[in-house]
Every structure is written in structure tokens, then in C-alpha cells.
Amino acid sequence: MLHDDADSGTVIDTGYVSHGAQTVALVRHALEGRRLSRLVNTHCHSDHIGGNAALARAFGCTITIPTGEARNVTAWDTEALHLDGFGQRCERFAFDSTMTAGDRLTMGGFEWQALAAPGHDMDSLVLYAPEPRLLISADALWENGFGVLFPELYGEPGLDATRATLDRIAALDVATVIPGHGAIFSDVDAALERAYGRLDAFARDPGRVTRNAFRALIVFHLLDRQSAHVDELAALLEQASFFAMLNARSYRLEPGALAQKLVTDLVAAGVLQVEADVVRPAP
Ligand SMILES: [Zn+2]
Known part of the structure; x- marks a missing residue:
């Protein structure tokens, strides 16, 4: 606001x-x-x-x-x-x-520039205000990483686009970042270093992009719905076209087994909790 x-x-x-x-x-x-x-x-x-x-x-x-x-x-x-x-x-x-990238907006008494930030979403923009050195980074840069590289999963050059976006952010004079997820942060260099590291890991092992997409979308689904039975997640993995496409070219598991595997992984990572087969975001 x-x-x-x-x-x-x-x-x-x-x-x-x-x-x-x-x-x-x-x-x-x-x-x-x-x-x-x-x-x-x-x-x-x-x-x-x-x-x-x-x-x-x-x-x-x-x-x-x-x-x-x-x-x-x-x-x-x-x-x-x-x-x-x-x-x-x-x-x-x-x-x-x-x-459009290059547009200027006046908001909160400051002038902001819209900057292209492709990678997580090819059309995404971030907003930068030079005078207070503020960056609204959307899902292009979080304190710990960035959003799912969807374009890469469609065969578009998401990794290259993400690198260019991180380079663009690194060239800005930023004191404070307001990310699309997580708390506001000020150690921009450390966040960029983690983001580049993550990008390098994705480049070394493209399967990580797929695994990251599964995990993030399941977590987002549960953040929206608050809870779901494992059987509902299995039905979702079978019926939702993007999940079915990812599964067909990665895990190749039955939906029930895939739901169980993802839940087990996400519980182990401390992101979800499960009780009597009902899954919720961890508090
Ligand atoms: Zn997003």
C-alpha cells in the first residue's frame, strides 16, 4: 500500500x-x-x-x-x-x-520505473524508485530465491531470461526490496548471490526446475484452500493439465503415489503438515 x-x-x-x-x-x-x-x-x-x-x-x-x-x-x-x-x-x-517496461509511475510521492523482469513470468515487471532506492521485486527476486521458472518448463529460455533479470536488478542502486513473497529485506547482495546460486543449480540439473514447480504449485494450492485430503491432491495431479504434463515427463508416477511422495517431501522440508491424510500449510 x-x-x-x-x-x-x-x-x-x-x-x-x-x-x-x-x-x-x-x-x-x-x-x-x-x-x-x-x-x-x-x-x-x-x-x-x-x-x-x-x-x-x-x-x-x-x-x-x-x-x-x-x-x-x-x-x-x-x-x-x-x-x-x-x-x-x-x-x-x-x-x-x-x-510497459520503461513506463514511469508516480506512487507514494516518488517516481517509479517499470522494468522488464522475465524469467518466472515472461511478461512480469518490477517497480523501482531510485530516490528512496526501493524495489518492488514481485517474484523475480525473493530474499531466498525466486518464483517457479514456468517459461523454462514450456521450452522457453527461462534460465537465460532470469539471469538477465538478476543482472538488471544487480545494476540498480537498491537499499530495500519489497518482494512478492516473504518479508521486506535490505541485504540485496546476499539475496542476489543466493538467486544466482539457485539459477546455477537449475542449469546443472533441469529436473530441479520441474520438482520446484510441483512443490510450489502444491503449496500455493494449499495456501489458497487451507487444507486438502491427500486423495484430493491425487485427483488434482491427475486432472490439472500442467501437473499431468510435468508428471509424464518427470516422475511418471500414479497420481496417488505422486501425491504421497510430494506430501512426504514437503512435510520433511517443514512446509506442510499432515494429519489423518489431511494436508495443511505448516504454521
Ligand atoms: Zn508469480
């Missing part, structure tokens, strides 16, 4: 659809009496656009998305938006304008 002036504010990205009411309440609180005039999306994944429809309804704000996503959102292309076939969901929304 950015306070543009005494009367209005801008929100960047909006979380999961299932948290819509909570997001509206949090935004209303953060506005401190202002109106929400504008909503800006860094990219169009379910965990970044899920609250768009609810916020537009509650506040009548405009919605700005990256130009590269306009066609997918207009047509509501659930495959391109990584929804049904990926075990994710989102309420449909309409946008008012688009932004």
Missing part, C-alpha cells in the same frame, strides 16, 4: 482470491481514510491478482496490468493465466490500463 497523497492510495498486487475479504479489510485499514484510487499488478498469477475483483468492487479503483498480460486477461485465458490446469483459481476482473 502506497499513500499517494492525503486523499488516495495505490496497492500493488492483491493475493489469493480466497483471501479477498481479508485483503479488502487490510487495504481499508492501511488507507487510513484515503480512497483506493489505483491497483497495479506486477504480473498475472493467481497469488497476485486474486483480490483484484474484490478490491475493484469495494473501492472502485482502476486496475493496471503489464501490457504483455492484456490479451490473456481480456480473453480470460485460464491456461495462459496459470489457473485451472495449474490447480489455481481467480475471480475474473477487467483492467483499465496497461504498463
Whole structure:
């Protein structure tokens, strides 16, 4: 949430659809009496656009998305938006304008630049404000890694794009990063070093990109739904086209066995917990 002036504010990205009411309440609180005039999306994944429809309804704000996503959102292309076939969901929304790399926006009293950040999503943008040295990094750079390299799984050069994006971020003068997931951080060099290391590991073993995608999508699915029976996850792995495609070219396991394996791995990693075959995100 950015306070543009005494009367209005801008929100960047909006979380999961299932948290819509909570997001509206949090935004209303953060506005401190202002109106929400504008909503800006860094990219169009379910965990970044899920609250768009609810916020537009509650506040009548405009919605700005990256130009590269306009066609997918207009047509509501659930495959391109990584929804049904990926075990994710989102309420449909309409946008008012688009932004392109190189565009400048005034938000929170500062001038921001939209920068291309392909890799996790080829159309994603990050937002950089030189004066306060702030970077809104979306899923291009987290304190510990970055988002799933979806393009790479479609045969597009996601690894190369990610390297170029990290190089672009490394060239900026950044004091503070507001990532798409996790806490705000300031040790940008250490985060970049971890991200490059992760990228090198993916380049050495492309199977890691696939395993990372399975794990992340299962976790996101559960963060949205809060809980699921292992049998429901098995059905999801069988029915959702992206999972079926990944399984066919990696694990090649029966859906039940694959669900069990992923849950076991994610419980061991401390990310999920399971009780009587009901799986939840770890607290
Ligand atoms: Zn994303």
C-alpha cells in the first residue's frame, strides 16, 4: 500500500482470491481514510491478482496490468493465466490500463520505473524508485530465491531470461526490496548471490526446475484452500493439465503415489503438515 497523497492510495498486487475479504479489510485499514484510487499488478498469477475483483468492487479503483498480460486477461485465458490446469483459481476482473517496461509511475510521492523482469513470468515487471532506492521485486527476486521458472518448463529460455533479470536488478542502486513473497529485506547482495546460486543449480540439473514447480504449485494450492485430503491432491495431479504434463515427463508416477511422495517431501522440508491424510500449510 502506497499513500499517494492525503486523499488516495495505490496497492500493488492483491493475493489469493480466497483471501479477498481479508485483503479488502487490510487495504481499508492501511488507507487510513484515503480512497483506493489505483491497483497495479506486477504480473498475472493467481497469488497476485486474486483480490483484484474484490478490491475493484469495494473501492472502485482502476486496475493496471503489464501490457504483455492484456490479451490473456481480456480473453480470460485460464491456461495462459496459470489457473485451472495449474490447480489455481481467480475471480475474473477487467483492467483499465496497461504498463510497459520503461513506463514511469508516480506512487507514494516518488517516481517509479517499470522494468522488464522475465524469467518466472515472461511478461512480469518490477517497480523501482531510485530516490528512496526501493524495489518492488514481485517474484523475480525473493530474499531466498525466486518464483517457479514456468517459461523454462514450456521450452522457453527461462534460465537465460532470469539471469538477465538478476543482472538488471544487480545494476540498480537498491537499499530495500519489497518482494512478492516473504518479508521486506535490505541485504540485496546476499539475496542476489543466493538467486544466482539457485539459477546455477537449475542449469546443472533441469529436473530441479520441474520438482520446484510441483512443490510450489502444491503449496500455493494449499495456501489458497487451507487444507486438502491427500486423495484430493491425487485427483488434482491427475486432472490439472500442467501437473499431468510435468508428471509424464518427470516422475511418471500414479497420481496417488505422486501425491504421497510430494506430501512426504514437503512435510520433511517443514512446509506442510499432515494429519489423518489431511494436508495443511505448516504454521
Ligand atoms: Zn508469480
